[in-house]
Amino acid sequence: MVIVRTFELEIWVSFVLCLICFSFGFSPEDNYLIDCGSSTNTSVDNRVFVSDSSSSINLLTQENISAEISSNYSSLYHTARIFTGPSSYSFPIKQKGRLWIRLHFFPFVYEKYNMTLAKFSVSAQSFTLIKEYQSGNGSLVKEYSLNITSDKLVLTFTPLANSFAFLNAIEVFSLPPELIPEGATIIGSQTGNQNLQKQALETVARVNMGNETVTRQTDPLWRLWVADDLFLVHNGLAKFVSNVKAVNFTGEKTKEEIAPADVYGTATMLNSEPNPSTNANVTWIFDVDPGFEYLVRFHFCDISNTPQPILFNVYINSWYASHDFNLPKFTSKTIGAPYYMDSIIRVSDSRKLSVSVGPSAIQEGYPNAFLNGLEIMKVNNSRGSFDVLESNSNFSTDSKMKVGLIVGLAAGLFVVVVLVLVLFLLCRRRKKLAQIGHSKAEDKFGINGGGATAIFSSSKIGYRYPFVAIQEATNNFNESLVIGVGGFGKVYKGVLRDKTMVAVKRGGSQSHQGLAEFRTEIEMLSQFRHRHLVSLIGYCDEKDEMIIIYEYMENGTLKNHLYGSNFPSLSWRKRLEVCIGSARGLHYLHTGSTNTIIHRDVKSANILLDENFMAKVADFGLSKTGPNLDQTHVSTAVKGSFGYLDPEYLTRQQLTEKSDVYSFGVVMLEVLCGRPVIDPSLPREKMNLVEWAIKCQNRGHLEDIVDPKIMDQIKPESLKKFGEIVEKCLAESGLDRPSMGDVLWNLEYALQLQGNEEKSSPNGETSSQANLVNQSHSTISITDFSMGSVDDLAGVSMSKVFAQIVQEEARES
Incomplete structure (x- = not known):
């Protein structure tokens, strides 16, 4: 039987604890300090930790297990609460906002419970704080910051099968509102600002420079700042200084x-005295988990009392966090005023994060740089988790190892055979493929197959690039520049020699797509240019x-802006x-050349947004030439993405341009609902977006599926028109679906029905706009607009056309 325990802390307990006098003057509105497993209250660092067996706590459980030992460690670690089933602590919250949660773990052996063997998970609200945690030996404090918007915080402990969970102490208290920023600047391969209001943070490192530890007793928020000596790369380049009296907390910011003051009053500085011409950086390295974003906070305070300002550079993983940093500029030249700076960086595949300070090139006199303190906080991932998902696929028995060896040898032999065949075909086809734009590149740019002395991209005409130029543009395919991963391989952000920003898609060795898709995409993109289709700049087939x-x-995929x-x-x-932009691009593919081009992989991940949020269709590796005039379809093997496939194409293997229309209808649903096509976490009736949306549409309740973020923005008539378009696109038979031209026409109409009083800015915000209805000075009929005129369609605005339609319908009604 699974035992669920809930510890409800009464409001008056918080009130009593808030009456405790704190030496630093900070008194949090919500303040819960719990000594788990203890039968009495415990005083630690001038704070009272209340027993979770106190009469002030409602103990809703069938079992009460606590363990007591004698220890030389903190008195908090003399006892522990042991959970044999899913259990939770529930804390009433009076002040909504940021809370700090500190979980104290000190494993010891008590009767049948060896806590060093405990395996469990911990969650708070919708966040997974610890996943499948194995305690090991030694004490551990895990610290998190959550923005709580409800009136209750629930911490849940879930033991793994045949195991248990334990906890020694809990701290939950309100944070000063200015402590955690609402957002911070992103540096690295991606730039911009990251909003942190809905994100949870986990403390990874909190370091005091100057090689001095700052204890919890001397910190107003009971934080531990460890000395930086353990993290320094080259101790000989640094010197430690201390001058706490120089710190001046008179500024408004810090x-x-x-x-x-004990943090701002110590510093680690570049030691340039032995060599005044030194140009080295002082660097610290920290262990991190790959695949996460990290908030890095730098603490600065000039305690040297030097008359001349110190200019220096600040780096994270070799990226500039600040170039020619000038502290007096931010402290209004107040001597000894502290200052902090926040940056966010994503760590892709490395388990190390480096922080450096180094001299500026424009600094006069002795080169110098310093840092007083540093905090690194992990930002939760898209799943609301802080833990890296790891595979437990190791074989533990000899028999399994033997089977694995046999399978490995067989697989290796198979791979060798396949590689030989692929290499043979690749060598034959690469010469033909290289002819695409190659002769043009030789004449215009002097490329001679093996390389080129200069590469230019100003022509924006696709041609063959030497491999060395692409290596240079992507910093030898640096993993920090990865901006996407697909079936073909990884996509890197790159910079050509003329400073042109490019996206570089490199086929991986394990790619599910291959030479055929590679050639198809180049051939397709070389045929057309359109403002709503991603442009080809070049390709490489060397080596x-x-x-x-x-x-x-710049703004990534449509999918990323939806969910x-x-x-x-x-x-x-x-x-x-x-x-509308995406529909224009697809309409061009269907009608803009001699033969219809069917994209065959229309999905929100293949619609990209430029710096002005203009949509462009991308990824033409699966595209195929459509049927001739005397044909109704193209018979071909089914390819595409699950959830977007036309059911008629899926069952009959008959491809038409109406297959793209169906896929686009699915994308329109994603746009309306802001959720994935298939979501296994939802109830069965809502799992498949298409099925759920059609049911709601048939019942006349389409508003039930609208993304809550935009619900109050949509006018009913615009929603109705949009729903009608989607329903037609998703018709079972391709003959019943509209053409992309008709879809485009109706989307423009839906936009006009939304009204012209608001006009979108690039980031999706709105501003006032004059009514366009009365600006139509001439009568425009629908027959005057040629849907077959692709060049006109690419840039024309149909505002006047629909303004007149809306005006006429208003008169009729």
Whole structure:
């Protein structure tokens, strides 16, 4: 039987604890200090930790297990609460906002419970704080910051099968509102600002420079600042200084709650005295988990009392966090005034994060640089978790190892055979593939197959790039520059020699796509140019590489702005404009050349947004030439993405341009609902977006599926028109679906029905706009607009057309 324990802390307990006098003057509104497993209250660092067996706590459980030992460690670690089933602590919250949660673990052996063997998970609200934690030996304090918007915080402990969980102490208290920023600047391969209001943070490192530890007793928020000596790379380049009296907390920005004087009063500086011409950096390295974003906070305070300002550079993983940093500029030249700076960086595949300070090139006199304190906090991932998912696929028995060996040998032999065949075909085909734009590149740019002395991209005409130029553009395919991963391989952000930003898609060795898709995409993109199709800049097939270079799209994929990431959400009007742009691109493919081009992989991940949030269709590796005039379809093997596939194409293997229309209808649903096509976490009736949306549409309740973020923005008539378009696109039979031209026409109409009083700015926000209805000075009929005129369609605005339609309908009604 699984035992669920809930510890409800009464409001008056918080009130009593808030009456405790804190030596630093900070008194949090919510303040819960719990000594787990103890039968009495415990005083630690001038704070009272209340027993979780206290009469002030409602103990809703069938079992009460506590353990007591004698220890030389903190009195908090003399007892522990042991959980044999899913259990929770529930804390009433009076002040909504940021809380700090500190969990204290000190494993010891008590009767049948060896806590060093405990395996469990810990969650808080919708966040997974610890996943499958194994305690090991030694004490551990895990610290988190959560923005609580409800009136209750629930901490849940879930033991793994055949194991148990334990806890020694809990701290939960309100934070000063200025401590955690609402957002911070992103540095690295991606730039911009990251909103942190809905994010949880886990403390990874809190370091005091100057090689001095600052204890919890001397910090107003009871933080431990460890000495930086353990993290320094080259101790000989640094010197430690201390001058706590020089710290002056008179500025408005930095208060002692941000960091105490003992932190700002010590520093680690570049030691340039032995060599005045030194140009080295002082560097610290920290262990981190890959695949996460990290908030890095730098603490600065000039305690040297030097008359001349010190200019220096600040780096994270070799990226500039600040160039020619000038502290007096930010402290109004107040001597000894503290200052802190926040940056966010994503760590892709490395388990190390480096922080450096070094002299500026424009600094006069002795080169110098310093740092007083540093904090590194992990930002939760898209799943609301802080733990890296790891595979437990190791074989533990001899028999399994033997089976694995046999399977490995067989697989290795198979791979060798396949590689030989692929290399043979690649060598035959690469010469033909290289002819695409190659002769043009030789004449214009002097490229001679093996390389080129100069590469230019100003022509924006696709041609063959030497491999060395792509290596240079991507810093030898640095993993920190990865901006996407797909079936073909990884996509890197790159910079050509003329400073042009590009996206570089490199076929991986394990790619599910291959030479055929590589060639198809180059051939397709070389045929057309359109403002709503991603442009090809070049390609490379040297050294058996399959690399395609595109224009860089600053705002990533449409999918990332709808769900599954921290990208800003788009307004309803902006979403309509993105749909219209995408429809224009697809309409061009279907009608803009001699033969119809069927994209065959239309999905939100393949619609990219440029710096102005203009939509462009991308990824043409699966595209196929459509049927001739005397044909109704193309018979071909089914390819595409699950959830977006046309059911008629899926069952009959008959491909038409209406297959793209169906896929686009699915994308329109994603735009309306802001959720994935398939979401296994939802109830069965809502799991499949298409099925759920059609049911709601048939019942006349389409508003039930609208993304809550835009619900109050959509006018009913615009929603109705949009729903009608989607329903037609998703018709079972392709004959019943509209053409992309008709879809485009109706989307423009839906946008016009939304009204012209608001106009989207690039980031999806709105501003006032004059009414366009009365600006139509001439009568425009629908027949005057040629849907077959692709060049006109690419840039024309149909505002006047729909203004007249809306005006006429208003008169009729």
